[in-house]
Amino acid sequence: MGLTRNKRKTDPEIVIARDTDSELSSSEEEDEEANYPSSESDEEDEAVKNGGKIELEKKNAKGKTPITVKLQKVCKVCKQPGHEAGFKGATYIDCPMKPCYLCKMPGHTTMSCPHRIVTGHGIVPSSHRNTKNSIDFVFKRQLQPRIPPIKPQYVIPDQVHCAVIRYHSRRVTCLEFHPTRNNILLSGDKKGQIGVWDFAKVYEKSVYGNIHSVQVNNMRFSPTNDDMVYSASSDGTVGYTDLETGISSSLLNLNPDGWQGATSWKMLYGMDINSEKGVVLVADNFGFLHMIDHRSNNRTGEPILIHKQKVVGLDCNPVQPELLLSCGNDHFARIWDMRKLQPGGSLNDLAHKRVVNSAYFSPSSGTKILTTSQDNRIRIWDSIFGNLDLPSREIVHSHDFNRHLTPFKAEWDPKDTSESLIVVGRYISENYNGAALHPIDFIDSSNGQLVAEVMDPNITTITPVNKLHPRDDVLASGSSRSLFIWRPQEKAEIDEEKKDKKIIICSSDSKKKGKKQKRGSDDDDDDDMFSSKGKNIKMNKSQAKTTKSTRKTKT
């Protein structure tokens, strides 16, 4: 109740006194309309801008006409009076004139949505005709034996084990665990920097700022050298970086002539490595797939048009190297045979209602497909051998924000041999003891059940980037500029002595720190972007602080 966000303390009242036309006649009403049409509309514009609706009370008096303008509260979403959308305390009230913010159907709000999280998470099973398709005959024999019969118990990393607040200077865009060193986490950000964090030694923070000039969209470790990392960026290049030295080279540059305007600037989004074929696959914002020979690190073949618009995700099948999955802004996820890559030559097109943020084969058998779309649905195809016209299940889930945030992507748990547990950040908040928090959801994708909703009162920002560890019971999260490592409660073992040191805050503002520290910090100096030196910081323990409970809303 005490929260005053988007709320006026008092209803403003403006009284405008003005000289009336001395020739005012007896036909008052008409004259008023005729005399002040322009000024009235000006006032209205201003009032509407201020969030109010105008009401004119014109009192007739001889000589002077005072006009009282009352500003009535209107809904900030639909601009209609009578209701107000926005936070009441830590609870958000939807605009009732809009379709449900969660499932997008009209007639109810998120509060009363049948798919609302508290009722067990929405699930809409589709009819699943298990007829065969063309993939079947080619690949089934290789893939089928990998599907395990028994579902293991879930282990949910649900407690913040350690964190770096404000690790990056812009929001986190992607995360990647080191393939062999269990405590190394790679993080990319909106500014093009790549962080290497050993979360066993919380205080050591390295950020390389010389690799890309704008956002990193995907990172992959080299299959043959653990120290080397490929990165795809909106600057149109693929970086190849030695994490030990920070020395980086550009393997592909789609903008060799520099900036020629926004319509021609190429950006790289989706990336994956097909190690069997020895090729790095990247895709751009115009729908083209590019390939780099992994051994020679040279470009190979011609770009191939695989989508009509931006390709945001590429995923190679973990078992069958001939299969490639792509997804993008043209509302499709597509399955390709690597041997027959040509425009329009996909094996299957999986239709979605909105942009597809991600599409992944299941991690061990490679026979299931998981997609995240901006229509607030997570879709699962249980078998690529079945009929793929419709998904096996659609799970209604809030993740449709498409601006200011890194796109949400539901990710498989690579350790779940039954290939059902997935993790995905949630957009809309819930009121948890007076705080508006955005949990990270664990969902059993085989039945749509919400297995766990993970949150911490210290994390008040949305957490769209999440990655489960390939071997350990660890979840890594990127929320705004911060990184979090979660472990299961019993394993998080809060050591009281070390408790203070597990969550640290990076001093981030170069302007406040002055030149001396600016050199090595994650500063905002874009001129450094293409310089050869890497930026490597060792955090000073004295800089570290424990987090304090941040924005807790009053009730």
Place this chain on the structure above:
DNA sequence: AATAAATGGCACC
């Protein structure tokens, strides 16, 4: 404390 900016998708013409 109030405000602006960054910024992506999509409907509409």
Place this chain on the structure above:
DNA sequence: TGGTGCCCCTTTAT
């Protein structure tokens, strides 16, 4: 089909 305006539970810095 390309340009323009609008969408609207963000986050951050000033």
